[in-house]
Amino acid sequence: xxxxxxxxxxxxxxxxxxxxxxxxxxxxxxxxxxxxxxxxxxxxxxxxxxxxxxxxxxxxxxxxxxxxxxxxxxxxxxxxxxxxxxxxxxxxxxxxxxxxxxxxxxxxxxxxxxxxxxxxxxxxxxxxxxxxxxxxxxxxxxxxxxxxxxxxxxxxxxxxxxxxxxxxxxxxxxxxxxxxxxxxxxxxxxxxxxxxxxxxxxxxxxxxxxxxxxxxxxxxxxxxxxxxxxxxxxxxxxxxxxxxxxxxxxxxxxxxxxxxxxxxxxxxxxxxxxxxxxxxxxxxxxx
Numbered sequence: 001x002x003x004x005x006x007x008x009x010x011x012x013x014x015x016x017x018x019x020x021x022x023x024x025x026x027x028x029x030x031x032x033x034x035x036x037x038x039x040x041x042x043x044x045x046x047x048x049x050x051x052x053x054x055x056x057x058x059x060x061x062x063x064x065x066x067x068x069x070x071x072x073x074x075x076x077x078x079x080x081x082x083x084x085x086x087x088x089x090x091x092x093x094x095x096x097x098x099x100x101x102x103x104x105x106x107x108x109x110x111x112x113x114x115x116x117x118x119x120x121x122x123x124x125x126x127x128x129x130x131x132x133x134x135x136x137x138x139x140x141x142x143x144x145x146x147x148x149x150x151x152x153x154x155x156x157x158x159x160x161x162x163x164x165x166x167x168x169x170x171x172x173x174x175x176x177x178x179x180x181x182x183x184x185x186x187x188x189x190x191x192x193x194x195x196x197x198x199x200x201x202x203x204x205x206x207x208x209x210x211x212x213x214x215x216x217x218x219x220x221x222x223x224x225x226x227x228x229x230x231x232x233x234x235x236x237x238x239x240x241x242x243x244x245x246x247x248x249x250x251x252x253x254x255x256x257x258x259x260x261x262x263x264x265x266x267x268x269x270x271x272x273x274x275x276x277x278x279x280x281x282x283x284x285x286x287x
Contacts, residue, residue: 068196070269071204075192078211078262082185084255085218089178092118092147093246095229097161098135099239101126109136112161115248116175116225119159120147135242161232162239170228177221184214185259192266201270208266215259222252 088094092115101109109129112121124136124143151157152168152175159166188210195203226245233241 067201067269068199071192071196071266074262074265074269075189075196077258077265078185078188078192081211081215081255081258081262082189084251084258085178085182085185085214088248088251088255089116089182091115091248091251092120093139093248094225094252095249096137096139096244096246098137098242098244099162100134100242101129101136103136103239110162111136111139113139113246114150114161116171116178118147118149119161120145121161122146137242139246162241164232164236164239164241167228167231167235170224170231174221174225174228177217177224181214181217181221184210184217188214188263204266204270208263208270211259211263211266213263215256215263218252218259219256222249222256225249 093113094115096111096113098111099109104110107126108123109126110121110123112119114120120139122139122141122143122145124141126136128141128143129136150159150166150168150171152159152172156168158168188207191203191207191210195201195207229243233243
């Protein structure tokens, strides 16, 4: 005849009857059940850890590795635009001003080049210049150079180059637009970093706006700077000058286009659906 007794847990609650033949009140299958419960607990913790590693997006779906790779690729495109912008803004080869080779003497001639922050005058040897070139230059030739920062941002004075006066208002506006575009690039980079670290697609929308606006401001800064150059040339006609935009302007133009493309890519990635599937739906094989 088997006798039964109640089994209680550590808190004094009744768990259930156990057979007298069991040791310590545990059923033969208790070890298996305990192991299963421990395995379930371990599984729950493992699942929690997995959810912590792979968060969910604002739409409730985890960011896939394909989406993360596309975001990183678009971010690389934007970073290229940022690097080109910094290179163009930090250099002073936006425009080159060159008088005729024979304007001063037959041995040396003077050329000038400047950017947003400073201008440089350079004395070149006429023998080093291409004989077919009528004006002095280019500025990359070896010679004695003298560079000074503009006084637009300190005393508010204009600069005189070849008896021509700069338009400080246009130069200051061009520089401020370039600086504000750099600020927007930093904000866009922060949004993309937050999107990748927190795995939230919502940050792609403000990032796209920041990069598109920064690209537009870079191009607008270039246009204002070109107007300032034309105003400089029109201020005095005593010294004939040949002007040409240099490689810094090329960097700025490419940077503006790349930033706008990067912003559009972020905007497409932020959409809840694929625009290619919406515009070009796949046809059913049965039809």
